[in-house]
Amino acid sequence: MKNCLLICSFLFLLFSGSLLAQDKAHPSYVRWGELPPLPGTPGLAGCFAGVSNGTLLVGGGANFPDGGTPWTGSNKTWQDKVYALETATGSWKEAGKLPRPLAYGVSVTWKGGLICVGGSDANNHYADVFLLQYTNGRVQTTPLPALPKPLANACGVLIGDVIYIAGGTASPAATAAELVCWSLDLSKGVAGAQWTILPGWPGPARMLAVAGTLDGAFYLMSGVELVKGAGDSVAHRVFLKDAYRYTPAKGWAKVADLPEPVAAAPSPAYTSGQSHLLVFGGDHGRYFEQNAILKEKHPGFSDKVWAYNNITDVWTAIDTILTHKEADAAQQPNNSVWAPVTTPSVLWNGSVVFPSGEVRPAVRTPRVLMATPIQPAGAFHVLDWIIVGIYFLLVIGISVIVSRKMESSTNDFFLGGGKIPWWAAGLSIFGSKLSALTFIAIPAKAYATDWVYLLNNIMIVAVAPLIVYFYLPYFRKMQLTSVYEYLRIRFNQRVKLLGSLTFVLFQVSRLGIVIYLPALVLSAVTGINIFVCIIGITVITTAYSVSGGIEAVVWTEVMQVVVLLGGALIALIFMANSLPGGFGQLFTEAAENNKFRMAIMHGRITEPVLWVVLVGGFLTQLVTYSSDQVVVQRYLTTPTEKEARKSIYTNALLVIPASLIFFCVGTALWVFFKHNPAALNPNGRIDDVFPWYISNQLPSGLAGLVIAGLFAATMSTISSSMNSIATVVTTDFYQYLKPASTDRQRFAFARRTTVVLGVLGFFIAVYMVYLSNASIWDQYLKIIGLFGGCLAGMFVAGIFFPRINSVGIFIGFIVSAICLFFVQAANIVSFFLYPAVAVLMCVLVGYLSSLIWKEKG
Template sequence: MEKIKWDNSLTLPEIDGRANIGVAGAFSGFIGNNLVIAGGANFPDTTPWNGGHKTWWNTLYYIDISDPTAKWNIVRDCMPKALAYGISIELPYGLLCIGGCDDSQCYKDVFLLQIKNGKIEVDTNWPSLPVPLANAAGVLLDNKVYIAGGQESMVMQEATGHFFVLDLSNRKKGWKTLETWPGAPRGYAVSAAQSDGFDKCFYLFSGRNYKADGYVEVLTDGFVYNPRLNNWKKLDRQFPVMAGTAIPTGANHILFPGGVSRLIPGSDEHPGFDNVIRSYHTITNTLIEKEVVPYPIPVTTNIARKENTFYLTSGEINPGIRTPLLLKGEIIPFEKGLGTTNTIVIILYFASLAWIGYYFSKKQKNTDDYFKGGGRLPWWAVGLSIFGTSLSAITFMSIPAKSYSSDWSYMLVNAGILMVVPFILYLFIPFYRKLNVTTAYEYLEQRFNPLIRVICSLAFILFQIGRMGIVLFLPAIALNVVTGFDIFLCIGLMGILSLIYTMMGGIEAVVWTDALQVVVLLGGAILVVIIAIFNIPDGISGVIQEAASDNKFDLGSLNFDLKQSTLWTVLIATFFTNLTTYGTDQTMVQRYMTTETEKQAKKKCPDKCRSDHTCHITFFLCRHGTLCILQT
């Protein structure tokens, strides 16, 4: 798990010769390299329990965090009005500020803050919210802004269940109202955009439900909204993070810095804010306390993020108490060194591939040797090669990850291979052998014309270019993580080595290297399973019990829903996918021609032939689609 390095040395500057006490509910985020904090509210004279009056501000601070010597810039009256407790959305071209309030009312205004030529510019040409809102939660997800909850008024304050979306690619249509979550209305909620293993989703956590009559309830529930399916799902976990913040990390984690965990029942005493970092995993639906931060964590604030570094921009560290300090967190990804043993294994493996290419290069006498291996390859090696050709990094890395995020329904992809085996054995392979072709596209030329052959060959090449991009990129990520090598160097090394042994040894080298790769991959997978079983409490029974409790053995829904990966849609898709791959893909067809077969392309001349020379039999399809024989 990644670590977080904390620092609170950055502080808001003095203003009017007085130390800055900080603000809560400010708009904040990054505009380029500039960290921006605008507006907010505080008690500048004295604490609220001593009669202090809450003041809203229209002051903007910004600093270039890429320059260690940079100073804060202070801009007064930069926004349309003094505001706080709105929503901040970081966009590539500025900071979008949504809603907010002052001491008398909430607002529906939406405007964009930009920095051009060192000056703050405000773009108010944005569609207003359907209703005034403050203390709402919002995120940017797939170029759409989602907003949930909040309150409409400062007079009769009451939480709402509003849920709005604005499509930034077509913002002229304005905000659209969506179905609310299946829970209580709330303000001061926490939201984040993260993947649930299938789709990027909108997550809504905690908050508090309050009404005009004084009713207040701190909420700890959570919900997830899937934009593709347009539905909500309640999360079976408690999230004590009201008024806190959230930041998505990695592929499936959400970090919660601090928050208000609870209110003491029957008491007016405030429990204060904790300084615990919690981590939620969207796939396993687990919430853990990750660490305790050595500094106070503010609430009613925002997180401004720049790559792996984020800032909690001022905020409230105790009821009525602001902080001028900006809490900085740097996410340090977990890294493990490759080690001497692993390095030696990788070097020996790549050396073996190079030697295989060199060894078989000496056997290449003609094009038949190069493209078909002279028909001398053993069936078991070719079988392993066919399996290895389809067993790419996508299979080895992506599908297990998908199974981890969902269930075993993707195992049905392999069932599709079994479904197409009879068609391949009894239709495709005999057909290709009778034609005695080198490529699958020779048949298309014989059946139709050279243009069709060229078009289909180009289509195959373009498909393989796209596929190879993924196949090389995924293991390059793994090599980059464990070795620290530049990811482009990893891609280059794998690609160049593969080209070398293929060009030197032809299909024979490719088949034997594929067979070696299958042994290594399957052997490694089996070894990992064995090691995992011996290092998990209760061994194999513990694995089965845990997997069963999380429904990991589920093969998918039996409902016929083409929008979901149900059992039926996966089977249908995988059948036609594998039929295409194993029946027409050149990488498969070429291997079908490399084993010893009956001599259908070459045999002694029959009795009716008067000469004693060897007779060649050529099979082809005439224009009528009939399989014909040409004897020479």
């Protein structure tokens, strides 16, 4: 009863929070602001800008010092001063000078310094490259390898330690732009570095293009082509909107054209999230031929923020640049805020800075604009929370009913008294393995790529007969509670403890992950504080796991599977119906773009080629269904072995339609966002794509149902892990250390252990919130996860190789784990083959070691 009151209190808190958050206006993807304006100048065009030792540097550039224009008789002047801004609330100060007055080069921030590449003055273009470093209030200059030839009005970007430069002009009098692409690898330092000439892109030569980088590739976008016809005295500008991608291993490829030219837009483009490039403004060229006529009446350059998605290959306008035109904007342009061009973009303290720039032909601004990417919350409404609340009440109801019937015994707590029906056990196996990460990750994978990973999922169909005929009889005949007890019977106590400890370490580590990541997504799409989400998930799941044991876990998982699959299927139908051509359009467009590819026939062993996926998928499923206590424990909850067999086949057959649904959802997301690119959050991760769609596109009520499915997937994984860890800790460690303990004492210990696990999972998840980066934990889990294959190898050895003894298998486990660690570090095989390497090494080394070290009779 206390547990129920605690859960209901949390539901009230959650619902109240949703009422407060529901009427918020949908925020922008970018928050705009201004830094202090540049001092003592009407502004600069073509300046250099970057960051050195945390300080923003702006140097060089060209302007009309008296604030005039060419048509008022003013002359353009090139500058050499370098300004420094140490903090966003501080003041600019002069920090030194460039080697010469210089403008219209390429700026690159690299290892605490600003690299200035090329540029020009009134008379020449230059090949000079140098590094500016800010130390003790002054800049120091270090020369770097010069360009192969002089270049200005080019674009460039840094990818890792490699600088890429493309386009530009070779001299002030040039009548054609350059079709050149060069790279400079600084990974080994400045000494000995040389520029490498790369192939040119398959399009017109250009200047004033925009560079960008995404997923390790170099992007070249828009720009201006110079064309001189027969009899022309000067070259004419042709504004381009084509774009290209250069990948070192594959060369150049054309990508989608921009909706309009963005010549001279701040460069490089901002890399947003995991799959977007943002281009801010630019000159579309519609007024270029009228510049001399319009003069002060020129309306300025584009204020659109363009987003490119490299997954759907689509451009869309997602925002506008901060602008504000005063009544005297024509006569006093610096009183207004304009969208700038011919200025670098600089990433500084998490914001994109646009220092100065040209805002009208021949007019500069001293203003420094700043754009800060923001993560908007999803739109979740009262009806959605009512649906989620009903789901929670169903979970509570199941827990209450089961807890009233459960006896205070470990048999009931761990095995449900052996009275779970086969179909419920089968659904529970399925639910325990389909985590919230899978609910999120499978659609995201299909959205970003294709269906190559589908075969990995459905290999359980091939593994199920092996489990039924070779493993299940052993587990049932020995009347096991912990599957690792088999290792004691087959080998010895030491081997069993090694297996049990491996399982516990992996599951406890994973527990924090499966609480944190779904809570992160739920917080993002609902607007509820992430700590409230973590507390809610942990409290409710721990409460019903403690009160009802494995039987409550199984029956809630049955309901959760229905909610989970139902929610995903509804989302799929809704996505298809939102397209004019329905499912026909969905499948046709996906097929035309190879989104249904299921096999890669040729490739390296490090890639997911067909045989790698089949072998790896088979052994991955074998690892899970033969040695994972979470799964095997369900085999033992049914009354008979025959019903256990049915439960295994039920799960295997259910995986097929479930996998098809989730892969179809991912493909449908790709088609939907290809037609609705502005509906996608450019600042989000790829893994957020399905939850983002749920919270922003599904009608109120349906969104709640699908989010309930996400809760269901999360809670089924957590509850399964908690109960299984408690089972292993109680039977393999507590009972071993206290053999005289009664069953009632072990039952009480198991319940306390479940509570401790809930608290431990909560603190790990909270720690990860403050860590703000899951990559360290991902690596840690990957290392721990390596032992899963080795653990399966112990069972393979025990069942199929009677000559392998306890000494041999212990050595085999350790050696295979070490070998697999180095195989992973060297990246010499696909991760699909890690289980194959682990099982093979464990069995092989175990067999050879058993021949050398005979067990004492």
